[in-house]
Amino acid sequence: MQSRRKLRFRLVVSFALFGFGLSALFAVAALNIRTRVEDQLVNASLLDDAKYSNHYAQEHPNAPGAGSRLITGMVKSDRTLYKAPLPWQNLGTGVHDIHEADPDDGGRIHHYKLAVYRENGIISFVRYDVSREELGKQQLLVSVIGAVFLFGLLSLAIGLWLSRKVLKPVSQLAQRLREFRRLGKAEPLAPEFADDEVGELAQALDDYAARLTSMVERDREFNSDVSHELRTPLAVIASTTELLQGSPDLTPKLAERLKRIERASRQATELIEALLLLSRAERRGPTRGETTDVAKVAGDVIESQRPQIRDKPIAVHLDVRTSVSVNAPASVLAVALTNLIGNAIKYTLEGEVRVEVDANGIQVIDTGPGIKPEDAERLFQRGVRGEGAGGSGAGLGLAIVRRLCELYGWQVAMRPRSDRNGAIASLVFG
Known part of the structure; x- marks a missing residue:
């Protein structure tokens, strides 16, 4: 058997789940877009900076070096490439993810983006520390999750308020119906409600109550009429049988038949009384x-x-x-x-x-x-x-x-x- 929840509970849960789901979807989309855009911008910036350093070294071969316009880097030739860190020497042109220990940070592993550009025997390296970016991502993730729960709670509160406001007419209708049952009489419901769905329901209940009242009245009148019309001839039969049983010239065979008539009359009277009690659902001692x-x-x-x-x-x-x-x-x-x-x-x-x-x-x-x-x-x-x-x-x-x-x-x-x-x-x- 399926469990039956209150309409208000279902409205609140639906609104809260909708708000929570929409907030979670927005958060996931925001994080994904932020990650994609940030990765594209960082890669493009690092590669452009490495290209700039390479061209500067070609145009000014005797200059000490332009360095990096973004972060840190170095420029080597084929002859001096051995001075570069060993893991960098065989990397091709492009942006690479490097995880290295930072001696200035107690040997903690850092995540770097390394841009490499090779052209005309010149190899330029630009290294960008993205550890802080990852920390920023974590902070953003925590903030977004907090926002999702905050918006979920806000949706729950709004759902509670809206459900109370939306279902208030329905609760009032149920309360008036309970009062009718306590008072034992029914009054029109539709005039007390607005011309909306609840008012339409109240009008339908008024129509049903009118038909039910008419049917109950007809049934009550029928029971009273049947009770009166049947009890009268049965009383005549009982009294006549009693008079006949007192006759001095009554034969035994006829006396036995009169007893049967008397018993049948009594049984019919008892059955009528019991059926009337059932029809009225009335318990009487x-x-x-x-x-x-x-x-x-x-x-x-x-x-x-x-x-x-x-x-x-x-x-x-x-x-x-x-x-x-x-x-x-x-x-x-x-x-x-x-x-x-x-x-x-x-x-x-x-x-x-x-x-x-x-x-x-x-x-x-x-x-x-x-x-x-x-x-x-x-x-x-x-x-x-x-x-x-x-x-x-x-x-x-x-x-x-x-x-x-x-x-x-x-x-x-x-x-x-x-x-x-x-x-x-x-x-x-x-």
Whole structure:
């Protein structure tokens, strides 16, 4: 995963690197040009001075010698060349680099430019000490390097100042957005900013906020309408079922069907309440500070699932090891357990389904075909159904359970049994 840097940091670094690189390039170019020009000028001057001494000796053969117009030198003929230093005697016309010890400087090695000019038996030598020039080059190099770092620091300072100035409107926009979140209401952003790129971004955010607010309002109205329109007929069904169950001439078969209608009506009411909580992302506890008894809700859910057990050799057991209560509505817990226990009963063709309640939470253990370890997490995705699932389910049950658990801080998981075929669904209360 690539690291993400702040825009201001990237602007500062880019400006500083640009300034440093430009200064370094200028310094290298200046040193290179200075070295080339200096070398050409020194060579041309030394050779011209040697030529002057040579011509002067030819024109004035009896004169003691013109010497050097620049530095030090000597003029020899073929007969007196042996008096010149031995390393000079075989040098041809041109400028040569010589490194010799200077006895007047404690024997320290000096770097010289030696100009030699041969014509008509006369050999002239002009020696130029470039050690000082090299010292000057070193001093220039140190000065240029210092200037590069100075300009680099200056570029960094300018980059910091420019980035703060350039990004100030963006920071102000982010601050206003954070204030809207704290205050719980949004106000137009565009009027507070100039007509530039930041103002264009603010206008786009205003348009997006308007569309989002409209969508939220429509969703809220839809949830309220659905809640009202569905709860009213369900309340009628529940009250009518209750009246019918009190009838004295009620047959056992009809009484059983009325109980099924009552359970279905209650489950529908609980599901509507849970889905409304999810749509609003609202976590609500039971009324009047009461807590929900997990074992009682689990028992009610098992009873509501009895019709699924009919015509199946399945035994459903509730094992309450510890009394547990949760700070959540019974409807929310009932929806979660209905999906977990209902799935276990649906996938188990024979054997047993055991619901264990302990201090940590609930485990639903079945003897069905089981699940693959790699599919355990995927089953909680929307639209994913287990292998061998029958009926016309849409694969939303476990996804709803996961969302309810995230809302209340619970943990839900599925895993295969290790001792035999089957699966274990666990619900841990946080």
